[in-house]
Amino acid sequence: MSSQVQQVLSRDDTVALRREGGAWLKEKREAAGLSQRELAARVGIEYYTFISQIEAGRGRVPAERYEAYSAALRVSPRDFTMTMLRYNDPIIFRLLEEPKEEVEAKAASISDLEERLRRLEARLGE
Incomplete structure (x- = not known):
């Protein structure tokens, strides 16, 4: 985990997030019908115990293997x-998600303006 995140999150929060992430990975692995050994083989990891460590919250998926994991688990690479x-x-997650929220707010604002325009046009047509 980056030092910036460690400065913001307590150790307990970091551990809790890692465990939640591990639980998510385990849920996806089981939904794909894979054992830890099978997932390890599909993502090119020699020891399946690494999968066990990630699922227990004691490790993390290396970024360079995200695509392999997403393919093995049948999840889009972006998701x-x-x-x-x-x-x-x-x-980093929050920073990447903020623009999405801004876009949604702008879309709502545009919808409001379109509705107001429809009402004004209806009045002018009367």
Whole structure:
């Protein structure tokens, strides 16, 4: 975890996030019908115990393997990456998600303006 995140999150918070991330990974692995050994083989990891460590919250998926994990778990690479960021780098996750919220707010504002325009046009047509 980056030092910036460690400065912001307490050790307990960091551990809790890692455990949640591990639980998510385990849920996806089981939904894909894979054992830890099978997942390790599909993502190119020699020792399946590494998967066990990640699922227990004692490790994290290396970023260079995100695509392999997403393919093995049948999750889109973007969704997998964003989920890993949520649990392992929450500050980066928040920064990447903010623009989405801004876009949604602007879309709502545009919808409001379109509705007002429709009402004005209806009045002018009367």
